Ligand SMILES: Nc1ncnc2c1ncn2[C@@H]1O[C@H](COP(=O)(O)OP(=O)(O)OP(=O)(O)O)[C@@H](O)[C@H]1O
């Protein structure tokens with residue numbers, strides 16, 4: 001559960017990007033957020049996982065104020081997919097991209113390796129496992145970035161335009177993936193321009209950002 | 218606020234301080250030049266400490282490199298001895314400190330250039346008879362420096378999002394992680410600059426030979442004064458650096 005209590009945010013003084021937002025995001029619900037370019041959608045997502053912070057208002061993750069928590073600590077509970085996949089790709093190969101955090105932390109178990117194999121298949125990256133991520137196509141990079149997020153068992157994930165440059169087939173796959181994640185009890189905030197999600201489902205809420213204010217549709 | 222000096226004056230500052238950092242033969246001279254560059258930063262209205270703080274991860278990486286350098290070099294008095302071998306020697310320590318200072322000087326010097334509009338900087342360089350293409354590239358590069366810093370910070374955050382606590386890693390793993398952060402950042406900018414270059418070509422970048430620009434750059438009295446002082450200090454430092462040999 002992520003709570004925003006009267007949150008305002010500005011990158012530069014006097015220029016509020018978000019204005020007095022109070023909203024509670026629950027697990028088991030898919031939130032779809034739309035809004036014009038520059039309306040503050042990405043900023044809201046970053047605020048919810050501590051990538052940007054504010055003293056105007058409070059952001060709570062599972063009841064805890066995240067102001068003093070590090071991004072790493074927050075990321076135990078909240079995942080975040082960047083709008084730009086390149087920022088979150090590091091390793092020289094697709095396979096290493098998925099395993100390196102576990103390698104570095106000394107926790108590369110058989111269980112993790114199995115998970116990697118499953119994700120490689122799910123995201124159709126099986127035959128790319130030796131490729132250099134930064135030279136793959138944009139859609140492939142986006143799928144890989146998504147796979148890295150799914151490696152961790154976070155309860156709430158923020159997806160910043162996950163299907164922006166992906167072809168129809170993969171788009172459907174990613175939508176189904178997110179929907180399954182929510183049906184299994186996870187919470188998701190999907191920032192999306194296109195009306196791709198079937199917004200009539202029982203556990204779906206449609207949100208709109210306008211002039212720094214968040215509206216429920 | 219932008220700098221009131223002519224971009225050419227700033228360029229002179231950058232060239233002189235970087236030259237000194239290369240020529241300086243020992244740590245003490247480097248320290249002096251480092252302090253001078255710090256003062257220049259303050260005079261230019263930059264906050265060098267804020268910058269150094271923002272670049273702290275990058276700096277700590279340089280310090281790690283320096284640490285290994287100091288282990289690798291021998292000579293001088295031993296400072297730390299282990300199992301009969303000199304691990305850290307006075308010379309090694311001095312070498313590595315010099316390396317850190319040198320990198321610091323160049324970083325701070327280049328920052329001075331960011332106080333100018335990149336267009337002015339390009340104009341200034343072409344006035345020095347530097348080919349427009351080269352000047353344009355330098356202008357772009359200067360514009361990208363703050364962005365590069367931002368990107369570096371973003372990548373560090375992206376790594377924490379994966380559940381890696383940089384501060385808790387042991388040194389060899391830390392180095393591996395830094396390579397994960399640096400290599401894509403560098404290869405990413407190479408890919409990006411290749412794209413910029415080809416997109417410039419498709420837009421007919423080299424089509425005109427003579428360029429006119431709206432704003433005329435003119436050296437003012439303050440520029441001549443600043444240049445004179447800079448050159449005087451430069452010559453003085455060089456003189457004392459080598460006169461005592
Ligand atoms: N790092 C930053 N520094 C200063 N201003 C920023 C920064 N990031 C975003 N902004 C500004 O904040 C406003 C909101 O940006 P944000 O990225 O949240 O919009 P968005 O709704 O995600 O837009 P898009 O649909 O284009 O992704 C914009 O006016 C943008 O220019």
Ligand SMILES: [Mg+2]
Pocket residue numbers: 041042043083160
């Ligand atoms: Mg956005």
